[in-house]
Amino acid sequence: MAAIALSVALCGAAAAAPRHGKSESVMVLVDHAKVVRLPEKAQTVVVGNPAIADVAVQRNGVMIVTGKSFGVTNLIALDANGTLLAESMVRVGAASxxxxxxxxxxxxxxxxxxxxxxxxxxxxxxxxxxxxxxxxxxxxxxxxxxxxxx
Structure with missing residues (x-):
């Protein structure tokens, strides 16, 4: 997906990443996808570098993270007011x-x-x-x- 920021209305879901400034890592392989649950009330998802990883947000409170290139980027979830709900590091590696x-x-x-x-x-x-x-x-x-x- 070429867009860096995606605005979506999501139903409630448990947070996969810690809230308010703490960071968690999501590991995914190049050319593979991983299902990640979004924090409750997430309205906007931002991928730091979409050349490394991409996301597809689903209506059921989950998103699919796809590894596109080797490297590390970040993923940010914001609520409707722009408040940071969660930030995760996305590490994309090879299936060596x-x-x-x-x-x-x-x-x-x-x-x-x-x-x-x-x-x-x-x-x-x-x-x-x-x-x-x-x-x-x-x-x-x-x-x-x-x-x-x-």
């Missing part, structure tokens, strides 16, 4: 135990080995490997979409 990394000099390639090893592009992979792999994925998806129309 699920990815095999092959280092060839300065070039890196990533593979998902569950159980057979297949290319699985990750940020930081060598540009040639990244482009070849994404090109193959795009071509395969285009073929699959075209085949579904017939």
């Amino acid at each position: 135990d699920e990815v095999l990394t092959v280092q060839r000099g300065m070039d890196r390639e990533s593979y998902a080995c569950t159980p057979n090893c297949e290319p699985s592009i990750q940020m930081g992979d060598a540009p040639g490997f990244f482009e070849r792999t994404t090109g193959q994925v795009a071509a395969r998806n285009a073929l699959a979409a075209g085949g579904a129309r017939n």
Whole structure:
């Protein structure tokens, strides 16, 4: 979601992050999502850096936090008056135990080995490997979409 601040009307829910200035960490993996409960009366949610993590606020008092890039950012919940209800640190990391990394000099390639090893592009992979792999994925998806129309 490109928007940095989202204004929403939420039903009451228990707070996942501490109130009034204390900070709690939310851990999420790149390309994964995590369900987080919002504090009661939260009206606005602000993500410090939406390039690192993004949120999708649901009507039932929860939000989905999605890891987009490695790093740390913050998440702020405000009430209708702009009063700080909660602030959390969002830490986005890699699922390193699920990815095999092959280092060839300065070039890196990533593979998902569950159980057979297949290319699985990750940020930081060598540009040639990244482009070849994404090109193959795009071509395969285009073929699959075209085949579904017939």
